[in-house]
Amino acid sequence: MRFYSLMLTATLAACLSSCAGKPQSDTSLKTSFAATMPSAPGLKATDPVALSPVAWVRPRNPAGLAGRDIEVSSLEDIALANKEVVLSFDDGPVPGKTESILATLDEFGVKATFLMVGEMAQAHPAIARKVAAAGHSIGSHTFSHPNLRAIAFDRALAEVSKGTNAVAKATDTDVSFFRFPYLADSPRLRHLLGDRGMVIMDVQIDSKDYFKDAPAVVASRTMEAIRHRGSGIILMHDIHRRTASMLPALLTQLKAEGYKVVHLVHKKPAAKTMLLASLTH
Numbered sequence: 001m002r003f004y005s006l007m008l009t010a011t012l013a014a015c016l017s018s019c020a021g022k023p024q025s026d027t028s029l030k031t032s033f034a035a036t037m038p039s040a041p042g043l044k045a046t047d048p049v050a051l052s053p054v055a056w057v058r059p060r061n062p063a064g065l066a067g068r069d070i071e072v073s074s075l076e077d078i079a080l081a082n083k084e085v086v087l088s089f090d091d092g093p094v095p096g097k098t099e100s101i102l103a104t105l106d107e108f109g110v111k112a113t114f115l116m117v118g119e120m121a122q123a124h125p126a127i128a129r130k131v132a133a134a135g136h137s138i139g140s141h142t143f144s145h146p147n148l149r150a151i152a153f154d155r156a157l158a159e160v161s162k163g164t165n166a167v168a169k170a171t172d173t174d175v176s177f178f179r180f181p182y183l184a185d186s187p188r189l190r191h192l193l194g195d196r197g198m199v200i201m202d203v204q205i206d207s208k209d210y211f212k213d214a215p216a217v218v219a220s221r222t223m224e225a226i227r228h229r230g231s232g233i234i235l236m237h238d239i240h241r242r243t244a245s246m247l248p249a250l251l252t253q254l255k256a257e258g259y260k261v262v263h264l265v266h267k268k269p270a271a272k273t274m275l276l277a278s279l280t281h
């Protein structure tokens, strides 16, 4: 019995660290990463370049990656054009790693969406506030990161509310975005949260940064997925050192290939605002 309990604990720990929890099936990942190499004339941005320390050199002028702001009241409002991406970070905040990611985003002048776990925000409120103060969009990711599909509806709803309240308290700001842990949603929960004005953040490009790969492998894999799809919401995690390490190279490459990082700005749905106004008068 104890053995099975240990097994369950280990499995849960592995799941928690993997968030989306999908098995890694692509074993043919390229380990090269096309870098911005101003010293290599004639080299196209998309040419495969063997990963070298040069790939990790910060550009002299990192500006130009920031795209437009999109006002969103629901997921349907996130209509991305070709070469537009949204950066999203789940599971934090954590000391060191989240701050490193904030510094990189600031260096490139781009905004991301942070889907915080309630108990993490509660444990590290100063970092949570720093994320919000930097102008990034704030969302919640439940209180303790359970699989909401695997628990009773009422418990799932309580987890969402507790998580959202904890993140709102820690960041002292509106929490309008939500992402399901392990992307394990249910139509009933989606519908209810949508009715409450939450924007459910789905994922179109999974960095799979929860696998214990080298930062360069994560950057390469993510870049390949972005090129394949052309645009989309990118899932990353600010709890991993490898994610913080690879982010400058990923953003450098995105800029070199003409991508724009779009900033999602939550906007209260007009109908609901009107309804609220009529109720208060």
Ligand SMILES: [Zn+2]
Residues within 6 Å of the ligand: 019, 020, 090, 091, 141, 145, 181, 182
């Ligand atoms: Zn997660």
